[in-house]
Amino acid sequence: MIVRCLVCIPTYNNSGSIVAVVKETLTLSHLPVLVIDDGSDTPVIDLLRQDSSLIPHLDSLHLTVHRFSENKGKGAAIQQAFKLALAMNFTHIITMDGDAQHKASDLPVLLDAIVTSPWAMIIGKRKLDGVHVPGSSKFGRAFSNFWVKYQTDQTIEDSQSGFRAYPIFYVQHLKFYTKKYDFEIEVLIRLLWNKVEVKEVGIDVYYPPPEERVSHFDKFRDNVKISLLNTVLVIVSLLKSNISRGKIIASMSIGVFIGVMPIYGFQVFAAALVSFLFRLNFPLMFLAGNISLPPLIPIWTFISLKIGSKIIETPIIFSLDEHIVENAKNFFATLFVGSIILGLALAAITGLLTFVVTKKRGRKKAWTGKTRGGRFGNFFMRQMTTHFGPKTAYFFLYFICPYFYLCAPKAVISHNQYFKILYPHVGFFKRQVLVMKTFFKLGQVLIDNIYTANKGYALFTLNRTGRHHLEQTLVHKKGLILVGAHVGGWIFSAKTFDIDTSENLKLPPINVVEFNTGAGQNSQNKIENSKLKFIQNSDIEAIFKINHALFQNEAVIFMGDRVTNHNTELILFFGKLAAIDSTPFKIALAKKSPLSFTLGFKGKNQSYDLFITDPLMPEDFLVKGKQMALIEMATKYTETLEHFLKIYPTQWFNFFPFWSALPSEEALANSKKSTHY
Numbered sequence: 001m002i003v004r005c006l007v008c009i010p011t012y013n014n015s016g017s018i019v020a021v022v023k024e025t026l027t028l029s030h031l032p033v034l035v036i037d038d039g040s041d042t043p044v045i046d047l048l049r050q051d052s053s054l055i056p057h058l059d060s061l062h063l064t065v066h067r068f069s070e071n072k073g074k075g076a077a078i079q080q081a082f083k084l085a086l087a088m089n090f091t092h093i094i095t096m097d098g099d100a101q102h103k104a105s106d107l108p109v110l111l112d113a114i115v116t117s118p119w120a121m122i123i124g125k126r127k128l129d130g131v132h133v134p135g136s137s138k139f140g141r142a143f144s145n146f147w148v149k150y151q152t153d154q155t156i157e158d159s160q161s162g163f164r165a166y167p168i169f170y171v172q173h174l175k176f177y178t179k180k181y182d183f184e185i186e187v188l189i190r191l192l193w194n195k196v197e198v199k200e201v202g203i204d205v206y207y208p209p210p211e212e213r214v215s216h217f218d219k220f221r222d223n224v225k226i227s228l229l230n231t232v233l234v235i236v237s238l239l240k241s242n243i244s245r246g247k248i249i250a251s252m253s254i255g256v257f258i259g260v261m262p263i264y265g266f267q268v269f270a271a272a273l274v275s276f277l278f279r280l281n282f283p284l285m286f287l288a289g290n291i292s293l294p295p296l297i298p299i300w301t302f303i304s305l306k307i308g309s310k311i312i313e314t315p316i317i318f319s320l321d322e323h324i325v326e327n328a329k330n331f332f333a334t335l336f337v338g339s340i341i342l343g344l345a346l347a348a349i350t351g352l353l354t355f356v357v358t359k360k361r362g363r364k365k366a367w368t369g370k371t372r373g374g375r376f377g378n379f380f381m382r383q384m385t386t387h388f389g390p391k392t393a394y395f396f397l398y399f400i401c402p403y404f405y406l407c408a409p410k411a412v413i414s415h416n417q418y419f420k421i422l423y424p425h426v427g428f429f430k431r432q433v434l435v436m437k438t439f440f441k442l443g444q445v446l447i448d449n450i451y452t453a454n455k456g457y458a459l460f461t462l463n464r465t466g467r468h469h470l471e472q473t474l475v476h477k478k479g480l481i482l483v484g485a486h487v488g489g490w491i492f493s494a495k496t497f498d499i500d501t502s503e504n505l506k507l508p509p510i511n512v513v514e515f516n517t518g519a520g521q522n523s524q525n526k527i528e529n530s531k532l533k534f535i536q537n538s539d540i541e542a543i544f545k546i547n548h549a550l551f552q553n554e555a556v557i558f559m560g561d562r563v564t565n566h567n568t569e570l571i572l573f574f575g576k577l578a579a580i581d582s583t584p585f586k587i588a589l590a591k592k593s594p595l596s597f598t599l600g601f602k603g604k605n606q607s608y609d610l611f612i613t614d615p616l617m618p619e620d621f622l623v624k625g626k627q628m629a630l631i632e633m634a635t636k637y638t639e640t641l642e643h644f645l646k647i648y649p650t651q652w653f654n655f656f657p658f659w660s661a662l663p664s665e666e667a668l669a670n671s672k673k674s675t676h677y
Contacts, residue, residue: 006031009035010098011038012038076180092167096162147233182226238279257344414657416431441650448492470555482612487653488600513559556584601647
């Protein structure tokens, strides 16, 4: 990944230090600087322009200032920096304070950490061992670290440090609820909850003598806000369901044990207390505790008394005579002892059952084309399509799509994200209609693929625009790279490349590079009787086969919207950063091969529209350097996708949160090889 960093300095009434901080940052780092003036009494831009050495930086926009008309808080300033950095196509921002507490000489340390781990949040861990470090800072850090550990089960050694690097990819969709100093805690906790890696690197910190210290931290007001935030985060952490398997088992077992205990009226309180002390899952404990529902209480009481009477060998006597107090003591002792034994037994059984259930759940396979509808469902749809035609099979989608909507929550979530970006002003219910239309369109495309595999293309109209580019690029003798996407009828359209037309074109052999997505899921398994050649990217000889194909003046197709290796770039797509496979662009630049984008969509009625764009010539981009050329070519790709998706909005078939998650853990693990631009 080409890391593009912006240094952000939020400041409020730091007139005595802000100019020196900015100058030091520009001197010791080549990174562009953004100053967020949080409504300072003296505008920061005026202070900066008084220093003649900063004028060239301001004029070249290497140094920019954004001013709030009134003080909004440090959190609001950083959130504004996220938006501005995203608009300027940066991948990360590094925040540092404007009071000279953080040293610009530590910027290379954070930058090296970003390049090494571009998907992680980097925190500068302060060395609080100086002479003037206040005791309140040491205590505040330890106190904050404790609650971060409690809320996330992860150890962070300096959760209050403001010297940080944020990966914009993971914050661009988060809606934050805090605006002041408490924001830095909120964003840290929420990134940890979202499984974003957090790394810490050692940095120096400067604390001036007490008489020179300037702080806008209100010890009462801001501490109250942070305390309230921690209270909310603790409650949310106890209600979250994405906890470890061991804690799920413990929560269920302890919940059953508490439910059997004869503390009726206090069981919910006991469950809440235990879940708080040991950070267990309260909803699961509450659910398990419902074993003591009123109809079941007499049963557990009777069994407990039976067990207790056998253990302490005391008869159960119900009498109102002069021994009533002694009898009551014996009764409750018997009930208490029996409840403990019964509770432990039921807790053990519950734990064992939960262990088995969670183990099976962990083995659950991802849906595939063969398992998604079951053997009978897939067989039925194939028969209906083959014998009665696509339109008849379309009818059954009115029943299948609602089922898919209910049973594929990840697909629903990902497409809600997509339509929020595409249509930000559309309401919730209209957005769900669009999601259903997308599922319906996908079903139609799958049905059409089934039909053409058996009956051919006579039923369909093929509209192919730009197909002549395939022939034109043959004259360059450098092959042709085509970049597609998982949109519309991409499999259907790929099958039509080599179908003869009246154009009398001389087409090159076409190779398809695709991911190893599992047995029966690769396009090679879905495209029969085709002249297309396939190269699996998991093949150790894949790069040599691609190079040979281009050397033979053939065309090679890549899917640019899936990343499974270190060749990943973050590119603006509908105004948000998205992970794009940079492999085809790198190869095009290295081989000087022309590159076109190819996309296929289902049109009106029984028609398909195939588009092949004008080829991009790498030489035209290389004048700005390889890194900028790579970014610009990849940006052309996302701009092309944007153009066509506005025409065919319900044909986006990526079923994962494209703008906030990578498609696979493998992609995250392998994409840590980065460079800095």
